[in-house]
Amino acid sequence: MTMPTGHSQAANALTPPGTGGRSASSGVTPSPETRTQSHVLLRVDGLRKRFSVRTGLYSKAYVSAVDNVSFTVEAGTTLGIVGETGCGKSTTARLILGLIEPDAGTVAFEGVDVQTLTGLRRRTLRRNMQMIFQDPYSALNPRMSIGESIAFPLRVHGYSKAEQRERMEILLHQVGLHRHHASYYPHQMSGGQRQRVNIARALALEPRLVIADEAVSALDKSVQAQVLNLLTDLQERLQLTYIFISHDLNVVQYMSDRVLVMYLGQIVEHCTPEALYAAPLHPYTQVLLASIPDVNPDQPPAAPLEGELPSPLSPPSGCRFRTRCAAAMPICAAERPPMIQERPGHFVMCHLYGPSAPAGRGEGCIPIPHN
């Protein structure tokens, strides 16, 4: 496993087969023999994006939306990205897909740097990556029937009318809808149904990678479960790779093989869901987990996160989380923490670990009520 040159931070680890958080629910654990050799499908390196904001008549400021984000995704796995609103998850997704141009960094699909391609070759490569959007309503054109919406990507790529129809009906069936739904309009369907349509559309061009950007956040809990099961199912049948973005920790844990935690545009922790739950390392992650409401009345409520989310226009120097961190040290203001592999396969960006770790530290610094 080679490290990307020039970066001491994000290392890329292989996920041992069969340890995905969903194996229990789907009942089928891919055995080492049936799974094809895992390989890196997507590699993101040093992605950066700033947005300019007008703050006065002649002055502009910059919002650092995504700052030096790097990770890889194995084929057939699910990478979860979790974080608060505004932490840069959606921007990262759009940078990967090419909806926004990055200021710096590379996106490599199956080893090919997307930015080095142009024109038709780029378009062809981009077919492999699709997205399921958050809002089931505004993600569909209200003036087009859902059949037309699903078939639109096919239309763009020159499929014949008959081919479009055939594929569209197959897709509808795959997501659990019926072919007569094709003539329905978005406002005539429920939220869960609309999200199925979104999934069908995302699958139209047979992508290898699907990014689900808060795909279930707008749905009722009961419907969420159905859609998540559908997504899991489709992943197995169609050999899909997912990047699953959510602010809901439970959902991310359920769906993912590996999890990224983002804060103010940076990755602060990177590990498996089990490790995230059992032994979170970064103070931010610890507080996130602690704030999940517990049904057990005997469990004391955890201390809430102090302070407001700092303005993305002028993020704190050094470690961006230090203004809300109970364990902040002087070095946190001075230097940006490096990404440390504290445990095998478990990376964290915090001065509490690695060379600047205070002496005599234990597992974490904030006691977590364990379930």
Next chain:
Amino acid sequence: MITMVQLPAAVPSTADTGAVAPRSYLAEVRTRFWHNRAGMIAVSALVLLAMAALVAPLLSPYDPLIGNATRRLLPIGSTGHLLGTDEQGRDMLTRLLYGGRLSLLTGMLPVIVSTVIGTVIGSTAGYLSGPIGAVLMRTMDMLYAFPAIMLAIAISASLGPGVTNSVLAISMVFIAPISRVAEAATRRVIVLEYIEAARLSGASTACILRSQVLPNIFNPIFVYASSLIGLSIVIASGLSFLGMGARPPVPEWGFMLNSLRGTIYVQPWVAALPGFLIFATSMSCNMMSDALRDALDIKDA
């Protein structure tokens, strides 16, 4: 070609399998409009007027251009001249019917022309944002800074008299407000996620504008444009009234209103007739536009 493994759906379908395809959007709009009494009255009136104007030769034996000097300025209700005669002895009813053709034409044509051009300009400006969009909209702002009638008069004055020129003038006046409506509507649509989805599908800018943006900005533009028809008729007649539109002897309501001005003291009500028709037509158009707006207001995104 497509080789997908067809496995049973992961979750039972939540849809009723026996349902009929739902009514289309247009059908719903049509029904709503049908039930709007004011709108239906207005539409009927307009249709009646249009048909009457079209078949004017069949409805009246008189010549609209040549009058009988001995039968000048007869009052309304005279024998043989239901609506009286004008200052040259021409039958008013005939002239009003023939005049209807021009008035309806000068009402609809400028709106159609300016809607097409204004939509193209506005939607392009809204989609492209950036410098191109800014330049386009600033240019529109320069035209927008004039009161409509004044601009129409000024353009008409520079182009010269004639029906074609007044149609051109009014078209130019309307392009600016329509492009504004188009630009605002486009801006609202652009940020919605289905546009991103369309871009992800690999569609070109032109394709997205045509198939995704246009159908969704159609409603507000259509409603606004239909509200301009009445105004167009009033302005066009106004231009003719001032002598800048239709030339004599072609009958046109605005022109007739002006030429009969001198006869106010003799046959006041005959003199007022052309104005009444301008008013009635304009009012019907506005009522129809209102009804359209209400009918389209079902489930707009």
Next chain:
Amino acid sequence: MTLMLLRRLGLAIPTLLGVSVVIFFLMSVLPGDPLAGLLAQDATAADRAALTHSLGLDAPLAVRYIRWLGDVMHGDFGYSPYRKRDVSELLGTAFVNTVQLAVAAATLGIGTGLTLGVLAAVLRGRVIDRLVSMLAMTGISIPSYWVAILLIIIFSATLKWLPAGGMHSAHGGGFLDYMKHVAMPAFASAFVSIGVTARMTRASLLETYSMDFVDLLRAKGLRGWQVLVHVAKTAASPVLTVAGLQVGFLLGGSVLVETIFSWPGLGQLIFQAIAARDFKVLQAGVLVVAVTFVLMNLLVDVLQLLIDPRLRKAA
């Protein structure tokens, strides 16, 4: 906030410049001979050429524009060969007359419109609401020049109460005489404004009344008229915009109404200039109208910024 004000003021300048460009361009393609009326009957081609040159009409368009703009900024609008006067003189008196008419019409139109709109909104569903809606619809559809003619028919030809034209009677006259002369033109212009303003006021009030904060105010125990005061502040914004536009409409429509009533204002001046191909007067007249409209809109925008805190961007 001052920033926004400055920005808005700043935007007005290119708009004004743009307006002047449009007018100049329009007028430069005006058919007709700009030299007509300036030369004697037996002028030769050489005379024409000389006059053309001395008037600067043979210079390229852009240069002529700059010269004209410079002159205008100094208040020099040129000379009218038909009226044998300086254009600025003509403009001055005409503008004052039009302003009088516009003020009268605006007060009448917007005032009545506001009252009717409030009535219709507060008494929603009753007969008066329907009446006002009908009136509003009539107002926006009716041509002002027809209203003018109807008024003359009724009040001058038939009833003989009011004079059919002019600003004053021949023998001069006092306030009452002036009122008699201004009544019909003002009303003819105002009728449309009544319709538009009433409609917008009613719609804006109804929309504001349906907002959640009104329920809160009522729950707190505020009386009807107290609620109205709060609602008025929010509902005022679109009404203000429309009122500003009305002034523009009044100015534009002045050409028609003033011509019918022989009111010696800017509108009539422009109309006569068109008929006589009086190039300079036409240019200046349209410019004055347009500039007034732009400044009026600027005023409305500034007022909007002051009354509606939502428009002020937080730093």
